Amino acid sequence: MVIAGIVAGGSGLRMGGDLPKQLMKLNGKPVFIHTVERFLASSLIDVVIIGINPQWHKDTVQLLQQYLGNRTDILTTDGGADRNGTVLRIIEAAEKTFPITDEDILLTHDAVRPFVTEKMIADSIQAMSVCDICTAAVPVVDTVLSTENGMTAAAFLDREMLRLVQTPQTFRIKTFRKVYHSLDENERITATDVCGLYCSKGYSVYLIEGSSFNIKLTYPSDFRTAEGILASQ
Numbered sequence: 001m002v003i004a005g006i007v008a009g010g011s012g013l014r015m016g017g018d019l020p021k022q023l024m025k026l027n028g029k030p031v032f033i034h035t036v037e038r039f040l041a042s043s044l045i046d047v048v049i050i051g052i053n054p055q056w057h058k059d060t061v062q063l064l065q066q067y068l069g070n071r072t073d074i075l076t077t078d079g080g081a082d083r084n085g086t087v088l089r090i091i092e093a094a095e096k097t098f099p100i101t102d103e104d105i106l107l108t109h110d111a112v113r114p115f116v117t118e119k120m121i122a123d124s125i126q127a128m129s130v131c132d133i134c135t136a137a138v139p140v141v142d143t144v145l146s147t148e149n150g151m152t153a154a155a156f157l158d159r160e161m162l163r164l165v166q167t168p169q170t171f172r173i174k175t176f177r178k179v180y181h182s183l184d185e186n187e188r189i190t191a192t193d194v195c196g197l198y199c200s201k202g203y204s205v206y207l208i209e210g211s212s213f214n215i216k217l218t219y220p221s222d223f224r225t226a227e228g229i230l231a232s233q
Helices: 031-040 054-067 082-096 118-127 175-179 186-190 192-200 221-233
Strands: 002-008 047-052 075-079 105-110 133-139 144-146 155-157 163-172 206-209
Touching: 002 031, 002 082, 031 047, 031 054, 031 144, 047 054, 047 082, 054 075, 075 082, 082 105, 082 133, 082 175, 082 192, 105 118, 105 175, 118 133, 118 206, 133 192, 163 175, 163 192, 175 192, 186 192
Parallel strands: 002 047, 002 105, 047 075, 133 206
Antiparallel strands: 105 163, 133 163, 144 155
């Protein structure tokens, strides 16, 4: 089984306004609906499970019914306290509903990245034949520096060795459980995504090709960019 886990537990504080960014409208539809539709359109995905901010669970379910109807291939669950906690909740929902095997795969994806492509989905699933975990990533095109005080440069980094991490991030469900429960509380807090969890335990993270269009909507200006991308498709 191949499951898409949509991480929609954020509050979207950096966006401003009264709604979390995943519920804000992009060209007439909530952002997360655009994202879910991308996975539903793929024949490689068996089911979509959405991890939702508990405060907005009722609203999210209502929007799903409004835009997509009552579908048996969409499940919802309350998200956790952080990103990885939400991924765990998605896995728990899958395990309650399906007989999960050692080979079953989860593609985790940001609800606010509405431009994931069929190729990224297919490449992520294919990569599972040669790795334990993979992530979409893109080369860094700008000069990157580090700073110790926020005011002066400490070092200029070699961008040829750097990548910007995107989602999907893909792995076998049972392996995630083993990794997650082997971490102490500090390790869980320090890792900001699933790849960080795996890296802390010595796993190699395989890279699949992302896209400059696969943007994460974080600030109001990102919505203007997203509208331009939609207009060009």
